[in-house]
Amino acid sequence: MRFNVLAATALVGATMAGAAFAEVESQEPIKLTLHDWSGQLLTTTIMGKVLSEAGYNVEYVQADYIAQFAGLKSGDLHVAMEIWDTTGREAMDEAVATGNVVNMGETGMTSIEEWWYPAYMEETCPGLPDWEALNDCAREFSTPETAPMGRYLGGPVTWGGFDEERVEALEMDFEVVHAGTDAALFAELESAYQRKAPIVLWIYAPHWAPAKYEGSFVEFPPYTAECYDDPAWGSNPDMAYDCGKPTGPIWKVAWSGVVEKWPGAAKAVEAFDINNEDMGAMVADVDLNGKSVDEVADAWLAGNKDVWSAWIAD
Numbered sequence: 001m002r003f004n005v006l007a008a009t010a011l012v013g014a015t016m017a018g019a020a021f022a023e024v025e026s027q028e029p030i031k032l033t034l035h036d037w038s039g040q041l042l043t044t045t046i047m048g049k050v051l052s053e054a055g056y057n058v059e060y061v062q063a064d065y066i067a068q069f070a071g072l073k074s075g076d077l078h079v080a081m082e083i084w085d086t087t088g089r090e091a092m093d094e095a096v097a098t099g100n101v102v103n104m105g106e107t108g109m110t111s112i113e114e115w116w117y118p119a120y121m122e123e124t125c126p127g128l129p130d131w132e133a134l135n136d137c138a139r140e141f142s143t144p145e146t147a148p149m150g151r152y153l154g155g156p157v158t159w160g161g162f163d164e165e166r167v168e169a170l171e172m173d174f175e176v177v178h179a180g181t182d183a184a185l186f187a188e189l190e191s192a193y194q195r196k197a198p199i200v201l202w203i204y205a206p207h208w209a210p211a212k213y214e215g216s217f218v219e220f221p222p223y224t225a226e227c228y229d230d231p232a233w234g235s236n237p238d239m240a241y242d243c244g245k246p247t248g249p250i251w252k253v254a255w256s257g258v259v260e261k262w263p264g265a266a267k268a269v270e271a272f273d274i275n276n277e278d279m280g281a282m283v284a285d286v287d288l289n290g291k292s293v294d295e296v297a298d299a300w301l302a303g304n305k306d307v308w309s310a311w312i313a314d
Helices: 005-011 038-053 068-074 089-097 131-136 163-169 182-195 225-229 257-261 263-271 276-287 293-303 305-311
Strands: 030-034 058-062 079-084 101-118 150-154 174-178 201-205 215-217 248-255
Touching (some): 030 068, 038 058, 068 089, 276 293
Parallel strands (some): 030 058, 030 079, 150 174, 150 201
């Protein structure tokens, strides 16, 4: 999840201009949420530009990834383009159960978010990627601030993920330290990788990092719903989260009123579909090649007109 501050700042609160087609049901703004990683900014910007092309009035609103569900339930926010099965499924299911939020289907992307280490650490810590081998090598992953505990560099706190709970439930000799931003997370990985310094951190896909850096995801006990819901499940009979994170689709959600107020827009959001490969390439263009979110989104739209035109076709 990469964050382009200048691009996000330019987008926040912006209203996309588009020719008002006769079939557009309302010119009240459709509020799309923006978060703090480049992929989400791209999916949201692409969706916003397509809706604008269809004549809708689109407004972008910066929102916390999990806390946004309060706004979606109340109707103060309208569409969220990326809810990851790995970290947002519980919040999404709770919101949908209220009847005030609807699941708009998959984005076409499949997610993984898990602990990851560079391949060079396998020389220092034989037995990786097994999580128990990692725990046996905790000292090798320590920093002056965490010693003798190992350090796990997590994503920003707002991403969720239950890493503190996982460490406690599995009785791992690690301290969770959260990166302040998406950019800081990957800047630290780049620095460590260049120096072959010890590091284990949150990596996710779709993203460019698993392709750029050689390494592996840590293998925890496989995720099941019972692991998160039933403390009796798993190796720790008293605590939940004694397993890895789930993998699965990246979803789109909306305030339930969107379907009635802007049915054409709701149809377009449901039709939105982008694959991991395309998204990874776009995120790399923003994060590694220095292009703006707008520039990359426009390039995708120009090269895929037949795709997105179908989203807004009658």
